[in-house]
Amino acid sequence: MTVPSRKRPEIVAPAGNLEKLKFAVLYGADSVYFGGEEHNLRIQSDNFTRGDIGEALDFCKKHGAGTIFLMNSFLHEKDIPAAARYIGEMKGFPFDAVMVSDPGMMALVRESGAPWKVHLSTQMSTLNHLAVRFWHRAGVDRIVLAREATLEEIRMVRDNTDAEIEVFVHGALCVAYSGRCLLSRFMAGRDANRGDCAQACRWRYSLVEEKREGSHLDIIEHASGTEILSSKDLCLIDRLAEYIDAGVDALKIEGRMKSIYYSANTARIYRHAAECAGTPGFEKNLPFYREELDLVSHRPYTADVFNEFDGEGFGPVPYIRKAMFMGYSAGTATDGASLVKTFNPIRPNETLEAIFPITDTVQDDRFLVKEIRDSEGTIVDLARPNALYRITFDRELGENAILRKRL
Ligand code: SF4
Structure with missing residues (x-):
């Protein structure tokens, strides 16, 4: 295993509500990301009211944790006035950073004069150092790389830019480039690009031959389902030292819709693992890390989303709850x-x-x-x-x- 020579990256944990935020921080998150009642990409989550936001900021300040506020929906023309109004209303909150996907949203944030740093969401599918440089020069402080970026690509980005980079280390994946997908909108009228994905890729599908209406043929991929489009979940615990050595500034855990237990346990395991990476303690603790990550609900794990699609195709993807x-x-x-x-x-x-x-x-x-x-x-x-x-x-x-x- 490569021995990390870089500083320990920040552990960025999901906070689907105030309770999850508190437990993620108490269990080891260096910073948490959460959304308000508008313009974030999880409208099904118990998003934070203004009162919750105030309490969350006080709690994080007391415990030395950073706050990343999500404003990462994509704007249609008609959404612009409401987004500008919402940014104006949020401006008084001292978030450390705001997460955007849409350059239009970033323009509105900058025009508002709000003092927040700007993080660019994985939804922008940034895969190379030229794109990172472009966004950095445009005023983005941190770029969350596409989940499809390989370790080699992450190294290239690090070696050729000064921008802060964040990568996902754990959680659900898409079969489209991180949510840039119309399947849910097509099947259920719920737009993944506006925070309302119905996870239509994980539904049960069958084949129907045109002339045999009503005769549904299961595509049997595994005993418990036919989720022909569903992806495995990401888990980079085994390769954490390599990612740290590649020079990432932050490691992100997906899952605002998951439980308090998930937020807390994934935060503590990645925090502990990041602190131990490169020492003999990491190898010693690895079976414990693996077991704990197996004990949060998940689909089968993969450490290589990009190459997952080559050769093997999709394996079975039942949900695992131990x-x-x-x-x-x-x-x-x-x-x-x-x-x-x-x-x-x-x-x-x-x-x-x-x-x-x-x-x-x-x-x-x-x-x-x-x-x-x-x-x-x-x-x-x-x-x-x-x-x-x-x-x-x-x-x-x-x-x-x-x-x-x-x-
Ligand atoms: S339907 Fe599936 S692939 Fe599409 S955005 Fe939702 S989770 Fe991702």
Whole structure:
């Protein structure tokens, strides 16, 4: 493995809502990206209200994390006045950077006089140093390269430009150039370029011969589905040292629609791995990193999106879920019980795994549920999802632990 000689890149984590943002930061993200109620590319996500944005900025400042605000939708002519108004309304928020895809949006940001740095989204499909130089000279501070850029291309970009570069290291991929795709709009009237992708490429398809209407022929690619267009997920953990050595400034994790558990665990694993890359500790920890990334929901992983399409074609792409996110500890009561926000049902006498931010050592462990009390203080035999319970474990859990159960 190449030994990285460069500085540790920033870990950039997804924050689909305020809870996910807080856990991503507590678990190791150096910066987080999130969208407001307009003009970002995930209109299905619980996007941030103005109140959420204020709280997110205070939280990130307190914990020394950077903030990247998403304004990365593509603008039609009719969208321009609303985008200009929205930028004016957001101008007072001290984001570290704003992410754009459309040069028109960038022009509106610059014209507004807002002091934010500008990051260019992967949606612009930047693949080479000439394009990076072009955007850098045009005033872009950081370019998120296309996910299709190979390691060799990343090295070429680094060696021939001074601009900050960011690459995706983990998460879902498209079969089109990062969302520049009309399939969802065609099939469901939902435009991926305006933040509303229905992931139509992952639906089940069958073939129908013209003269045999109603006779649907499955295209059997694997036992659980026929997602003939669906891509594997990206996971660069095994090759992280090479990417760091190539000189990237930031490593990005995809997944604003995923759970708190996903945001937190991917942030902590990539943060820890980036800190260890190039030391004997990295190789020692690699099985742990791999196992933890296998325990967040994902499709089969690939480390080579570009060459994935050569020769082999698409392999099976069932969704893999090996652990269930049960909840997190939001505090500790005076008697040592944990205040647990639940996401799935929890019962007495079951053993849950808890994960924690990695400090000097990995503190992850198993905890036995001894007693559950509801908000009235009554002992119950089931903690239902989406509520706060007081749970006594066989020993004190502490705050900000994330609870999961292996499936
Ligand atoms: S339909 Fe699939 S390929 Fe197209 S933008 Fe959505 S996720 Fe990407």
